[in-house]
Amino acid sequence: KQEVTQIPAALSVPEGENLVLNCSFTDSAIYNLQWFRQDPGKGLTSLLLIQSSQREQTSGRLNASLDKSSGRSTLYIAASQPGDSATYLCAVNSGYSTLTFGKGTMLLVSP
Amino acid sequence: SQTIHQWPATLVQPVGSPLSLECTVEGTSNPNLYWYRQAAGRGLQLLFYSVGIGQISSEVPQNLSASRPQDRQFILSSKKLLLSDSGFYLCAWTPWQGASAKNIQYFGAGTRLSVL
Numbered sequence: 001k002q003e004v005t006q007i008p009a010a011l012s013v014p015e016g017e018n019l020v021l022n023c024s025f026t027d028s029a030i031y032n033l034q035w036f037r038q039d040p041g042k043g044l045t046s047l048l049l050i051q052s053s054q055r056e057q058t059s060g061r062l063n064a065s066l067d068k069s070s071g072r073s074t075l076y077i078a079a080s081q082p083g084d085s086a087t088y089l090c091a092v093n094s095g096y097s098t099l100t101f102g103k104g105t106m107l108l109v110s111p
Numbered sequence: 112s113q114t115i116h117q118w119p120a121t122l123v124q125p126v127g128s129p130l131s132l133e134c135t136v137e138g139t140s141n142p143n144l145y146w147y148r149q150a151a152g153r154g155l156q157l158l159f160y161s162v163g164i165g166q167i168s169s170e171v172p173q174n175l176s177a178s179r180p181q182d183r184q185f186i187l188s189s190k191k192l193l194l195s196d197s198g199f200y201l202c203a204w205t206p207w208q209g210a211s212a213k214n215i216q217y218f219g220a221g222t223r224l225s226v227l
Contacts, residue, residue: 034216043201044218089155098145098170099216101155
């Protein structure tokens with residue numbers, strides 16, 4: 001059974017810092033990995049999707065990497081802003097787009 | 112463009128009452144559809160998914176059921192709610208591509224269910 005772990009569970013940084021969120025998964029037989037953002041009481045917004053054959057994806061200040069063989073992914077956020085404050089979720093697709101989620105990293109960026 | 116609708120946004124129900132949550136997708140055909148639950152202190156858990164009308168796969172044994180009466184409609188139901196059914200329920204869709212679906216999954220705004 002696939003298990004996804006995210007570290008740290010919470011992170012508080014001052015504005016402008018670069019930061020890294022970590023995600024690990026136990027079964028490397030995945031189709032892709034997706035990073036989401038969730039604001040309090042809201043649904044999920046997709047940030048980046050990395051196919052199993054890819055090593056990284058970039059969108060603006062976000063960069064996600066994938067090392068499938070070691071079961072790890074990282075989300076790098078450059079020059080963090082208060083608007084980046086949210087919970088970040090990592091999810092792996094093990095077929096039919098059935099996603100297994102980590103519990104998330106709650107990020108707070110202070111001005 | 113495609114959109115996904117979920118309702119109601121919030122719901123407070125007594126223990127033992129029935130439940131019906133509805134999700135509809137617009138602007139696409141034959142999507143894969145999903146129901147997730149996010150309980151306090153726990154991660155998002157996949158409850159059901161559907162790859163076509165009348166085709167429902169259940170991921171975990173529970174007090175809930177799902178149905179897909181139309182191509183773009185997905186319904187989550189219960190005959191008698193339990194306290195443990197409280198949580199944040201999210202519907203999602205992805206374009207159909209079979210087992211190797213590689214597309215982004217899109218989520219609705221969610222329903223906050225409180226069972227008292």
